Amino acid sequence: MIEARDVAHRYGDVVVVDGVDLRVPAGGTVGLVGPNGSGKTTLLRTLYGSLQPAAGRVELDGTDIGEVPRKELARQVAVVVQEHSGDLPMRVADLVLLGRLPHQGLSSRPSTHDRDVATAALRRVGALHLATREYAGLSGGEKQRVLIARALTQEAEHLLLDEPTNHLDIRYQHEVLDLVATLPTSVVVVLHDLNLAARYCDHLVLLEAGRVVAQGTPDEVLVPEVLEPVYEVEVRRIELDGELHLLFRKAPTRIDVRKSA
Numbered sequence: 001m002i003e004a005r006d007v008a009h010r011y012g013d014v015v016v017v018d019g020v021d022l023r024v025p026a027g028g029t030v031g032l033v034g035p036n037g038s039g040k041t042t043l044l045r046t047l048y049g050s051l052q053p054a055a056g057r058v059e060l061d062g063t064d065i066g067e068v069p070r071k072e073l074a075r076q077v078a079v080v081v082q083e084h085s086g087d088l089p090m091r092v093a094d095l096v097l098l099g100r101l102p103h104q105g106l107s108s109r110p111s112t113h114d115r116d117v118a119t120a121a122l123r124r125v126g127a128l129h130l131a132t133r134e135y136a137g138l139s140g141g142e143k144q145r146v147l148i149a150r151a152l153t154q155e156a157e158h159l160l161l162d163e164p165t166n167h168l169d170i171r172y173q174h175e176v177l178d179l180v181a182t183l184p185t186s187v188v189v190v191l192h193d194l195n196l197a198a199r200y201c202d203h204l205v206l207l208e209a210g211r212v213v214a215q216g217t218p219d220e221v222l223v224p225e226v227l228e229p230v231y232e233v234e235v236r237r238i239e240l241d242g243e244l245h246l247l248f249r250k251a252p253t254r255i256d257v258r259k260s261a
């Protein structure tokens with residue numbers, strides 16, 4: 001289990017994550033939501049040990065994450081982040097196989113099992129047909145699916161994703177999140193789309209200026225009284241075929257700055 005206790009982070013003097021408590025239960029899917037700059041990515045980075053919190057503690061199964069050896073961490077935690085690896089001169093199949101590195105000895109080559117796991121992961125994200133392509137030549141959505149396949153290939157117990165639906169068309173937004181949410185792994189996912197968060201997460205953490213303003217089930221968090229002051233839009237909530245959906249409308253402008261200038 002990943003657990004954050006009173007975690008804070010600052011850049012210089014600016015506090016961007018402030019006193020966050022969070023538990024990611026085994027098999028659970030936790031969504032981090034909130035406006036631009038609210039601290040989602042920074043919090044996620046503390047959860048996978050790429051940032052040391054300025055205060056508080058992140059634990060992986062009871063051990064401070066900073067004390068977990070790197071290779072062990074890579075076996076337990078897989079991460080999908082926005083990468084700028086577009087120029088990697090590498091075939092898709094080889095890139096996905098890199099996900100097996102934490103399971104291999106220093107000098108060992110990928111086994112048949114490693115290749116089977118990588119192939120199965122590519123198939124699961126609908127990207128097996130891309131296996132022989134150069135990664136750099138893929139579209140944004142194809143790259144995203146390949147990076148998710150690499151994370152699945154890691155077969156880690158925890159999967160952390162930063163805006164994985166970025167670049168994906170509607171079909172793959174749903175397919176990828178459905179896949180992620182039904183994995184036996186515990187998942188933390190940063191999402192901007194609150195309707196996707198409602199559909200695929202079982203617990204949401206809503207951040208505003210680095211602080212948790214609400215956390216709970218989508219039904220508890222995704223209510224107009226909570227969302228409207230945070231996002232400054234009008235929110236309507238409807239139920240369609242038993243599922244929660246949100247509709248958004250620009251909030252009425254209180255002061256027209258251009259007119260008063």
Ligand SMILES: Nc1ncnc2c1ncn2[C@@H]1O[C@H](COP(=O)(O)OP(=O)(O)OP(=O)(O)O)[C@@H](O)[C@H]1O
Nearest residue numbers: 011012016034035036037038039040041042043190
């Ligand atoms: N390396 C950095 N140095 C200084 N400030 C940073 C750095 N990285 C992030 N910040 C600032 O920290 C705050 C939180 O950023 P973060 O990326 O965590 O927010 P976010 O909620 O993920 O945003 P978005 O939805 O726009 O991706 C922002 O104000 C951002 O400008």
